[in-house]
Amino acid sequence: MGVKTGSSPGTGQPGAERPGFPGSPGFLPSPPPPFTLPLPTLPAGSIATAAQLNELAAAANFLLNKPIARVHDGAGSQSIAVTPSNTVIKFANRDIDNVAPGMWSSSATDRLTIQTAGWHKVRYGVSTNATKSVNTYVQQVCGSNNPLGAGSTVGPYWPGYTVQGYAGASGVWPAYLYAGDYLQVHAFADSGGALTEAAISPSFFSLEWVHI
Amino acid sequence: MAMLPEILYFAQNDSSIANLNALAYAVQFLVDDDVRPVWHFYKDSASQSLTASIFATVTYNHNPIDSDGVYAATHNGVATIQTQGYYAVEACVPFAPGTFGSMAGLNVNFLFTAGSGNPHYPAGVTIQFGIRGSSPVTDATGDTVVCITDIVPVCCYPGDTIAVQAFSGLFNATINTNLNGSWESQRIVPNFTGYWVALGT
Numbered sequence: 001m002g003v004k005t006g007s008s009p010g011t012g013q014p015g016a017e018r019p020g021f022p023g024s025p026g027f028l029p030s031p032p033p034p035f036t037l038p039l040p041t042l043p044a045g046s047i048a049t050a051a052q053l054n055e056l057a058a059a060a061n062f063l064l065n066k067p068i069a070r071v072h073d074g075a076g077s078q079s080i081a082v083t084p085s086n087t088v089i090k091f092a093n094r095d096i097d098n099v100a101p102g103m104w105s106s107s108a109t110d111r112l113t114i115q116t117a118g119w120h121k122v123r124y125g126v127s128t129n130a131t132k133s134v135n136t137y138v139q140q141v142c143g144s145n146n147p148l149g150a151g152s153t154v155g156p157y158w159p160g161y162t163v164q165g166y167a168g169a170s171g172v173w174p175a176y177l178y179a180g181d182y183l184q185v186h187a188f189a190d191s192g193g194a195l196t197e198a199a200i201s202p203s204f205f206s207l208e209w210v211h212i
Numbered sequence: 213m214a215m216l217p218e219i220l221y222f223a224q225n226d227s228s229i230a231n232l233n234a235l236a237y238a239v240q241f242l243v244d245d246d247v248r249p250v251w252h253f254y255k256d257s258a259s260q261s262l263t264a265s266i267f268a269t270v271t272y273n274h275n276p277i278d279s280d281g282v283y284a285a286t287h288n289g290v291a292t293i294q295t296q297g298y299y300a301v302e303a304c305v306p307f308a309p310g311t312f313g314s315m316a317g318l319n320v321n322f323l324f325t326a327g328s329g330n331p332h333y334p335a336g337v338t339i340q341f342g343i344r345g346s347s348p349v350t351d352a353t354g355d356t357v358v359c360i361t362d363i364v365p366v367c368c369y370p371g372d373t374i375a376v377q378a379f380s381g382l383f384n385a386t387i388n389t390n391l392n393g394s395w396e397s398q399r400i401v402p403n404f405t406g407y408w409v410a411l412g413t
Contacts, residue, residue: 053222053235060238061219064411068298070363072341095365096298098410123300123361125344131317131381164345164381166319170361201321201343206363208300208409 035117035179035212037062067116069103070096070206078197080128083135086188089126089197091205103207111182112207117145119211120177122158125168126187129198133190134167136160143180156186166201172210183207213294213370214249214280216411217241249280249295249408253288254401259308260387262380267340269323270305270376270387270402282406290375291406293327293368296413301406303376304359307346308386317381318346320358327371340377341365355388357400367412376404 037059040052071091080087090109097104103112114120126136137156144150154175160167173183185205189195197203217238220231241247253272262268269290275283282291293299305320321343326333342362364374378387390401 050222050224050226053226053232057219057221057235057238060217060235060242063242064217064219064238066410068363068410070365072365096363096367096412098412123342123363125342125360125362127343131345160344161347162345163347164317164319166343166345168344168360201340204341204362204365208363 037212065098067099067103067209068096068207069094069098069112070204071104071109071112072202072204073197074202076127076129076197076200076202080126080134080187080189080195080197082191082194083188086186089185089187089203089205091203093202096206111141111184112205113182114143114177114179114207116209117176117178118209119172121170121172121208121210122183122206123168123170123208124158124160124185124203124205125166126160126185126203127198127201128165128195130195131163131165132192132195133163134161134165134187134195135190136167136169136185136187138169138173138183138185140173140175140177141182141184143178143182145178145180150180165195165198214241214247214408216296245277245407246279249282249293249297249299250277250406251275251280251282251291252277252403252405253283253291254403255387256389256401259389260402262378262385262387264380264382264384267321267323267377267379270303270320270378270404272402272404277405280408290325290373291404293372293374294370295408296369296411297367298409298412299364299368299374299406300361300409301342301364301374301404302359302361303402303404304357304400305376305378305402306355306357306388306400307378307380308388309353309355317379318356318358318385319343319379319381320346320360321377321379322360322362322364323375323377324364324366324368325373325375327369327373329371330369332366339365355400363409374406376402 137159140154142152158169160169271289280294324339326337328335344360
């Protein structure tokens, strides 16, 4: 197998025609190459070189240490706006963040920023201190590597709703994420009045890299 | 306990079988759920009653998938970690129909408890995480199901435990099981799944 480019047509991956996401064109010409894991081609009769074996080792090592990040808000007290407004949730505490320079940053706690392109699984929850209706969702903001253009948005996806004050959802983010793209958790209250985020059983947000 | 893979890099003209086997084991660990720690518990025994306003550990009486031996029949509400690493967890809890109203306070969350082998937390320290609340049905005939998922917020070490907790704020609720009852109720079993995600310290 040669170098995997992840550009199979018709799969929704870069280089394929795919349906338009909100605010995006329906066809994406010549996107930049996504993240790759070089894998060697070993013809019959050849002797594997150290470089080729190390490519295999590096691929396994990447998967054993695949990018994950998990953050939470231990302070609480953020006010969650009433519809039609919404609040972007901030997460002040980094629990896990194993890829440099980090998906989370203390200077921008309201997002997780992709460092390694690929498909990612999203998990999140928003906790409030009142037994009321909470609506939540996740939205993507594109960076300069994304062919949709910096500042373009994708989503919202993965909505959550509860009447018990704790809302959330999870799933694989339905768009390929490029390095520099970031995801944010939004929340809003129903017409019954603004809510306050809870410090106990805190709001959380995580990303798990799942596939090239 | 699964042996954690150790990636060894190859020097020029390196023909070490040990290095090749280490690489082969790493791949096996990544792709073989009989090697990588994975579990799935479920309950099909009698329903479980909850006392109002008390977090209760959800118990399970089956472990059809348990590659690392995290389940114990005598400790059937928790997964006891055997292999160090970061883990992802998922669970669903069906609550039996009742006089829920709209504000009954049905919540489900995970609970991490540090064991004696955890170098970062004293044994017994707990972390509640992954909480989610319900949107109860009001027809009094259908189950209310709450499903949750999260990444355990700390690296897990052998002896740490992870449990699923259920909470009812206003009345003594009941966790339902699949008893082949009506189509709206007793068709879902409480379940708890976890899997190793990545190396960690």
